Structure formats: C-alpha cells, structure tokens
Amino acid sequence: MKLISAIIKPFKLEEVRQALIEFGVEGLTISEVKGFGRQKGHTELYRGAEYTIDTLPKIKLEILADDNDAPSIVDVISKSANTEKIGDGKIFITSVDDVIRIRTGETGGDAI
Amino acid sequence: MKLLNLCLILLTTVSSPTIFASEINSGDTAWILTSTALVLLMTLPGLALFYGGLVRTKNVLSVLMQCFAIACIVPVLWVLYGYSLSFYGEGNFFGNGDALFLTNVARDGLSVGYATSIPESLFVIFQMTFAIITPALVVGAFAERMKFPAMCLFSALWLTLVYIPACHMVWGGGLLADWGVVDLAGGLVVHATCGVAALVVAMVLGPRKGFPGPSLVPHNRPMVVMGAAFLWVGWFGFNAGSAWTAGTDAGMAMLVTHISAAVGALTWMTAEWFKTGKPTVVGIATGMVAGLATITPASGTVGPQGALLIGFLAGLVCFYATQFIKGTLKIDDSLDVFPVHGVGGIMGILLLSFLGAKGILSVGSSGDFNPITQFIIQLKGVGVIVLWTVIFTWIAIKATSLITSLRVGEEDESEGLDLIEHNETGYQN
Numbered sequence: 001m002k003l004i005s006a007i008i009k010p011f012k013l014e015e016v017r018q019a020l021i022e023f024g025v026e027g028l029t030i031s032e033v034k035g036f037g038r039q040k041g042h043t044e045l046y047r048g049a050e051y052t053i054d055t056l057p058k059i060k061l062e063i064l065a066d067d068n069d070a071p072s073i074v075d076v077i078s079k080s081a082n083t084e085k086i087g088d089g090k091i092f093i094t095s096v097d098d099v100i101r102i103r104t105g106e107t108g109g110d111a112i
Numbered sequence: 113m114k115l116l117n118l119c120l121i122l123l124t125t126v127s128s129p130t131i132f133a134s135e136i137n138s139g140d141t142a143w144i145l146t147s148t149a150l151v152l153l154m155t156l157p158g159l160a161l162f163y164g165g166l167v168r169t170k171n172v173l174s175v176l177m178q179c180f181a182i183a184c185i186v187p188v189l190w191v192l193y194g195y196s197l198s199f200y201g202e203g204n205f206f207g208n209g210d211a212l213f214l215t216n217v218a219r220d221g222l223s224v225g226y227a228t229s230i231p232e233s234l235f236v237i238f239q240m241t242f243a244i245i246t247p248a249l250v251v252g253a254f255a256e257r258m259k260f261p262a263m264c265l266f267s268a269l270w271l272t273l274v275y276i277p278a279c280h281m282v283w284g285g286g287l288l289a290d291w292g293v294v295d296l297a298g299g300l301v302v303h304a305t306c307g308v309a310a311l312v313v314a315m316v317l318g319p320r321k322g323f324p325g326p327s328l329v330p331h332n333r334p335m336v337v338m339g340a341a342f343l344w345v346g347w348f349g350f351n352a353g354s355a356w357t358a359g360t361d362a363g364m365a366m367l368v369t370h371i372s373a374a375v376g377a378l379t380w381m382t383a384e385w386f387k388t389g390k391p392t393v394v395g396i397a398t399g400m401v402a403g404l405a406t407i408t409p410a411s412g413t414v415g416p417q418g419a420l421l422i423g424f425l426a427g428l429v430c431f432y433a434t435q436f437i438k439g440t441l442k443i444d445d446s447l448d449v450f451p452v453h454g455v456g457g458i459m460g461i462l463l464l465s466f467l468g469a470k471g472i473l474s475v476g477s478s479g480d481f482n483p484i485t486q487f488i489i490q491l492k493g494v495g496v497i498v499l500w501t502v503i504f505t506w507i508a509i510k511a512t513s514l515i516t517s518l519r520v521g522e523e524d525e526s527e528g529l530d531l532i533e534h535n536e537t538g539y540q541n
Contacts, residue, residue, distance in 0.1 A: 044329050045392045047448060048384050048435050051326035 001096040001112065002070040006061045007033070007089040008081040013059050019080035020063070025073065026112065029062040039087030058089060064099060064112050135222055137229035143358035144230050144238055150349025151241035155183055155248050158346050162339025162401075163252055165332040166394075166447050170528025171256045172331065172538040178251045178260070182267050186244045189271055194243060195236050198279040199224060204287040205277045225285065227356040238353060239279075246275050246302045252447030253310030256320050257525055260533045262518045269508040270309060274501050278305050281496070293493035294464060294479065294486070296365070297354035299409025299457040300497045307454015308501040310445045311437075316509050317518055319444030321525050328446075333393055340397035344373055347404045351411040361478070365411040368419035369404065372411075375420055376403020379427025398452060402430035405456035406463075413468030413479040422463055426456050458498075461490050 008016055013030070020028060034055040041054045065073050074091055082088055101111040160179035164172045186194070191214050200216070201208030210216055214236065222228060223235035247267040254263070278301050280286040282293060288300070295301060322328055330336060351369045355361035380399020385391045406426035407419060414422065433451035437443050445451070465487035466472055468479040479486070512518065519525075524532040531537060 044326070045384070045388050045390055045395070046329050047394060047398055048387055048431060049324075049439065050388055051329055053326055053329075 001099060001109070002065050002067060003094045003096050004061075004063045004065060004070060004073055004077070004091060005094070006063075006077045006081065006091045007035070007058050008061065008077070009083065009088060010057055010059050012081045012083070012088075016061065016077055016080045019076050020073070023073065023076045025063055025065075027064070031060045031062075033058050033060045037087070037090070056087070064096065066109060066112065135229070136231060137357070139358040140227075140229040140356065141231065141234060143362060144227075144234050144353055144356070147349030147353025148234065148238045148241055150346045151238070151245065151353065152183075152346075154343050154346030154350060155179060155241070155245045158339050158342030159245065159248055159251075160339065161335050162343060162397075163255060163447055165335030165337075165339060166252075166330045167256050168328070168528070169331040169539060170530055170537075172335075172530065173536055174260070174529035174533055175251060175255055177534060178255075178263055179248045181260075181264060182248045182251070183244050185264060185268055186247065186271060187240055189268060190236070190240045190243055194271065194276055195239065197276050198239070198243075199235075199284045202285060203280070204290075205281060207280050207284050207286075229357065239283075242298060242302060242350075243271060243275055243279070246298075246306050247271055249302070249306035249449055249453055250309050250313065252449040253314045253445050254317055255446045256529065257317060257519050259517060259520055260529075261516050262512050265515060266313075266508055266512040266518075269511060270505060273504040273508050274305055274309060275301075277500065277504075278497055281500075282493070288493045288496060291492060292481075292486075292489050293461075294413060294468070294481075294490065295409040295461060295493070296412030297351045297408045299405075299461040299464075300493060303405045303408060303453040303457025304461070304494065304497050305501050307450040307452075307457060308498050309505040310449030310454065311443065312502055312505040313509055314443050314445040314450075316506070316513075319442070320446060321522060323444045324438060324442065330394060336394055337397055340400055344400060344404065347373070347408075351408060355412060361412060364415065364478075368411050368414055368416060368422075369407055371416055371419035372403040372407035372423035372426060373400045374403070375423025376400055376406065376426040376430075379403075379424050380431045381427075383428055383431045398434075398448070399427040399431065402426040402452050402456045405453045406430075406460040408457060409460045410464035410468055413464050413477055415477045418463075418467030418477065421467060422460060425459060425463070429459060430456050458494050461494055462487065465490050 034057055036055050041052055041056055044051045044053050063073060070093060077091055098107055099111040100107050160176045163175045167175050193212050196209055196211035197207045199207060200210040217232050217236060221232040223230050223232045227235050247270055281288040282295050282301050347369055348366050352362040352366040355365050377396045377400035380402060381391045381396040384395040403423040403426045407422050410422060430452050433455040434448050437445055437451050466483045468477050469483045470477055470480055472483060520532055
C-alpha cells in the first residue's frame with residue numbers, strides 16, 4: 001500500500017478532485033497548508049512599505065492506494081494539477097505498513 | 113385674589129418656556145444633536161474597526177476593547193471635572209471648578225461662549241465626543257503591546273494633563289484663544305495632541321516584537337475599509353457640527369471636508385502606486401483620513417479651492433511622513449498616528465493662514481485676517497501645543513509606569529493581547 005501526498009495550488013483543487021473521482025478513488029483527505037518551494041512567498045504592501053511574506057497557501061491531498069493503482073493516481077494528479085508554471089507543487093509517495101478501518105476492524109487492502 | 117394668583121401662576125408657567133424658546137434655535141440644536149451622534153460614530157465603531165483591522169488576528173479584540181473602554185472612561189471624567197476645567201474660567205491653561213460634576217448645567221441652561229443658540233447640556237456632550245476620540249486615536253501608537261490596566265490609567269491621566277488644557281487653551285478662552293489662534297474643529301486640540309502623544313508613547317514603550325518586519329501586516333483589510341467609511345461620514349458632524357449653527361458655515365465646512373477627504377485619498381493612492389507599483393485599499397483609506405485630519409482646523413475658513421490644495425498636500429506629505437517615521441527613524445508608532453493625524457493637523461493649522469484669508473484663493477473663505485500675521489499666531493499655537501503635549505504625555509506615561517507595568521512580556525506579546533489580557537479570542541479556529 002502507498003500513501004500519496006500531493007501539494008497543489010488551491011485553485012486547482014476542484015479539477016484534481018474531479019479527475020480523481022473519475023478515476024475511481026474512494027476517499028481522500030484535504031488540508032489547507034502553508035509553505036514555500038522555488039516559488040518562494042509573495043509581496044504584501046502596507047502604507048507604502050513592501051513586505052515579503054515567506055509562505056504561500058497550498059492544498060495538501062492525501063490518498064491511500066493499492067501498489068498497483070498508485071502510479072496511475074500519481075499520473076492523474078500530475079496532469080490535472082499542472083499549469084506549467086512555478087509553484088504547481090509536488091507529490092510524495094510513501095509505503096504504508098498497515099491500514100485499519102475503525103468501524104469494522106478490517107485491515108490491509110480491505111480497509112482502503 | 114385667589115383667581116388672580118392662579119392667573120399669575122398660569123402666566124409664569126406658560127411664559128417662562130417661551131422666553132427660553134426664543135433664545136434656543138431649534139435648527140441649530142437639531143444639527144448639533146445629529147453631529148454629536150456622528151462624532152461618537154467616529155470612535156464606535158469607526159476608529160475601533162479601522163484600528164482593529166490594522167492589527168494582527170491575535171490583537172483585534174484588545175484594540176476594540178481599548179476604544180470601547182475609552183468611550184466609557186472619558187464621559188465619567190468629563191462629568192466630574194473635564195468639562196469644567198475645559199470651558200469654565202479664564203485661566204491660561206486650565207479653566208476653573210465652577211461646573212465640577214456639571215453642577216452649573218441646568219435643564220434649561222443655554223450654552224456658554226460661542227455656541228449660544230443650543231442647550232448647554234448638548235454643548236457638554238458634543239464636546240465630550242471630541243474628548244473621547246482624542247485619547248482613542250492614541251491607541252494606534254501603543255497597539256498590540258500595552259497592558260490594559262496601564263492603558264486605562266494612561267488614558268485618564270492623558271485626558272487630564274493634555275487634552276483638557278489644550279481644549280481650554282484653544283476653545284475654552286485660554287492662552288491660544290487670546291492670541292487669536294484659529295482651529296475650527298481640532299487640528300491642534302485633537303490631531304496635533306494625539307499625534308505628538310503617539311510619538312512620545314511609542315518611543316517610551318519601544319517597538320513591537322518583530323518590528324520592522326513582514327509579520328506585522330494588517331489582518332483584516334475589509335474591516336479597515338468599514339472603519340474608514342464610518343470615519344468619513346462621522347467627520348461631517350465633527351467639522352460641520354463645529355460651526356455651531358445649522359447655517360452657511362456648516363454647509364461650507366461639510367463641502368470642504370468632503371473635498372479634502374477625496375483628494376487626500378486619491379493623492380495617497382497615487383503616491384503609493386508610483387512607489388510600489390500597486391494602488392492599495394489601506395492606502396486610499398489612510399489618505400482619506402489624512403485629508404480629513406488636515407482640513408479639520410481649516411474647515412471654518414477655507415473654501416473649495418483651498419480644500420483641493422489641502423487635500424492634495426495632506427495625501428502627499430502624510431504619505432512621505434509615514435515612510436519617514438517608520439522607515440527612516442524606525443519609531444514603531446504602530447498605526448501611524450503621528451504622520452497621519454499629527455502632521456495633518458499641524459499642516460492644516462498653518463495652511464489656513466494663507467488659504468483661509470480673504471484675497472488668496474478667497475472663494476468661500478471667511479477669514480478676514482492678514483496671512484503673515486495669522487501664520488505667526490498659528491505657528492506660536494503649534495509650538496505651545498507640541499511642547500505641552502511632549503512634556504505632559506511623558507509625565508503621564510512615566511507616572512503610569514510607576515503604578516503598573518506598561519507592556520506585556522515577550523512571550524505574552526507573541527501569544528496576543530486578546531488571550532493574555534482578556535481571555536477571549538476574536539476568531540474561532
């Protein structure tokens with residue numbers, strides 16, 4: 001099993017979500033996060049003074065997937081979140097030891 | 113005989129109100145009643161929202177609380193001794209105690225001095241709203257770091273040692289009134305005093321943690337705009353109410369007030385656009401306040417053309433003054449009270465000598481003074497008020513620091529005054 005974490009631009013969320021649902025993803029976790037990469041932050045103006053704000057708001061998606069589905073899901077996200085501009089975000093893939101569905105106690109692949 | 117007595121009693125009861133009614137002008141009274149409400153609207157919610165939006169999320173309530181508390185503390189002091197020391201007696205700096213506890217203010221009493229067609233009770237509360245907003249303006253200097261008890265004590269002391277004498281000197285028949293200083297609605301009494309006090313307090317308290325830096329930008333700009341809009345509308349009562357009559361002077365005061373606000377806003381916005389590449393909403397709103405503060409003393413004498421020039425200079429000079437105080441001098445007058453109100457008020461006081469005199473941009477002006485002579489009088493007035501404010505603000509803040517500590521600790525400052533001082537938060541997370 002894999003945990004796919006994707007950091008994307010907030011305005012791309014709806015598009016990515018649609019694409020993932022069409023692909024057949026059963027569930028996903030969305031968080032509002034802040035951070036910076038190559039895009040760095042942005043400038044804010046206050047009464048004639050310029051301030052650099054170090055962090056930008058981004059959306060973090062987390063999807064749990066079978067090893068087989070993981071590459072396709074990554075592909076779906078890469079395509080739908082892409083604007084070909086700096087700041088589009090990153091996707092991290094990590095291995096997951098186990099998953100437990102709280103209601104039934106199912107584990108592993110059955111719990112996805 | 114009985115019948116005659118009855119007739120006499122009837123006659124007196126019927127005729128006595130008529131005597132007063134012939135002296136009180138209902139039009140003037142109605143306008144000052146309205147203006148009083150407008151000026152209170154400037155503090156609550158106007159200034160409170162304006163300042164509240166400019167601070168960070170964690171301090172929004174503390175600023176609203178400070179403005180609210182001042183609006184409650186000042187009226188009590190005004191009744192106890194503020195009004196009496198401001199408007200009774202002939203002293204140079206302070207009035208006398210003839211109206212302590214408002215003992216001399218009768219239900220059917222007429223106002224003293226220059227506002228003779230309205231009830232004295234109305235004069236008391238109209239002036240009270242000015243006494244409220246002035247210390248509330250100083251809040252902008254110590255926002256985000258001063259302890260609440262220290263704020264309450266300092267504001268009370270400051271009202272007593274700075275506002276009341278300034279009010280008496282200029283409006284209550286004191287020294288500056290004798291010299292012939294012209295200050296219609298408070299360029300000196302309100303804006304110069306709060307602005308200079310802001311500098312003194314900011315220097316004594318020291319800067320906020322993180323100043324100057326990106327972490328100190330406003331948390332809620334829509335709130336700033338709402339507050340600014342209340343200030344603009346309320347200012348009609350502030351300036352046109354200070355004409356005391358519902359007549360031509362009030363009309364012209366309102367017109368020039370609006371012109372200066374609009375031009376001040378446009379000028380600041382443009383200056384900022386040139387400097388930073390973008391016009392900003394906080395910029396246009398701040399320029400409006402600068403335009404209003406600058407026209408305040410002059411709104412009784414200048415005409416529309418003078419107002420165009422005053423608004424333009426307000427936007428330009430106050431914008432660069434803001435950069436100078438924070439950028440060059442590195443003084444954390446947190447919400448720019450001095451560069452906007454202090455600089456604006458003093459500039460208006462000086463400019464009115466030229467723009468308000470008949471003969472120079474004279475359309476709509478009503479001052480028959482000699483520009484140079486008047487300028488020297490105004491300059492002396494500025495000198496006295498600035499010096500007085502520096503000395504007595506310093507005394508007020510030092511006296512406060514002897515009784516209670518002025519600032520929250522470094523860790524508490526990071527946590528925010530809302531939680532530390534009031535155990536409340538402005539927003540649910």
